Amino acid sequence: MLVLIFFRSVAIASMTGSSGRQRVQTDVVQNYIFKFPDYQEQKAIASVLSSLDDKIDLLHRQNKTLESMAEALFRQWFIENPQGSQDELPLKEFVDVIDNRGKTPPCFVASTAYPIIEVNALAQEGRNIDYSLIRKYVDKQTFNSWFRKHLEPFDVVVSTVGSIGVFAMFFGGNACIAQNVIGLRAKDKISNYYLYQWLLFHSDEIKELDIGSVQPSIKVPHLLSLPMKIPNEEKIIEFDNHLKTIVQKILNNCNAIIHLEKLRDTLLPKLMSGEVRVKYAKE
Known part of the structure; x- marks a missing residue:
């Protein structure tokens, strides 16, 4: 359902034109012929896009965990048990x-x-x-x-x-x-x-x-x-060694999220138009 809603919004946006105040006439929408894949292919498309969304969500959650680790390490070393x-x-x-x-x-x-x-x-x-x-x-x-x-x-x-x-x-x-x-x-x-x-x-x-x-x-x-x-100079050096690893993982995840979001947004109209097809078992 969400796939269809998004595809319809893209199709309607294409009717607005590019000059003046952008709007769509009601009769244009009512008479527009929306072309959709058959139901089984829609389900296959939804499965592909959902897998991408799941991966994006996982990377966001990983980054949240990594940020919590950095915060906990700082608090423990420099707030709760400061040295120097x-x-x-x-x-x-x-x-x-x-x-x-x-x-x-x-x-x-x-x-x-x-x-x-x-x-x-x-x-x-x-x-x-x-x-x-x-x-x-x-x-x-x-x-x-x-x-x-x-x-x-x-x-x-x-x-x-x-x-x-x-x-x-x-x-x-x-x-x-x-x-x-x-x-x-x-x-x-x-x-x-x-x-x-x-x-x-x-x-x-x-x-x-x-x-x-x-x-x-x-x-x-x-x-x-x-x-x-x-702060204690030796602790700063040790803290940096930990944070470099954590921050690099965060950066890698951020880059992967950007790539996956672009892939998802590029695939959707191509899948719905039939330019790109997914294999699925016909019932």
Whole structure:
């Protein structure tokens, strides 16, 4: 049933045209001839697509488990049983800031190789950036010349306006940041893996930095003034060794999810139109 509903929605969307206000006349829909495979083939198609959805769901659940493992390890080693000095320094002593706020670049809605990461693309689930939600792009020249700084792999991206207290980890590429988000890069005494978990653990405290303007927002100096205890250097190295394995598994799963979603969305119209057929036992 869901397969048919989706296919009908695709067919109806194709009737809207591309100019002016998009709408479909009732009589056009009523007189449209929908072509569907026979019932047994529909069941076979549904089985193929369901197997893809099941695999995607499994990978999401695996990532959720991996994120819980990282969080538990951080809590155990650095919160419940901390080692070394308990002296504190403001966060600004531990990070470099990638801040392009106030730099509004000429951008495009059409996709390019240079997406602009905004708040809506930050982690909806886990630390990955959801590039499917990105709606603004720049060209190569703007990417190279417009921004003050660019992100580097494993920098932590932090929202400062709107959904504050939301974090993601940048895994590399040509993406850039402009408004409403900043990047944080660990320097002496900590790592980006530690930084991400520390921010996540203190997310409630960070949300309380809201200055109460028209929409939720935090001032970057307020964020950078938060006190961080100086962690044990040997524990940081050991923690990183564990987190590298966990994060690589998360990244692999994210890439597999993207591939499977594209495969599913590409297969559906081809299967329903008969361009691609599945074998099934006829009753």
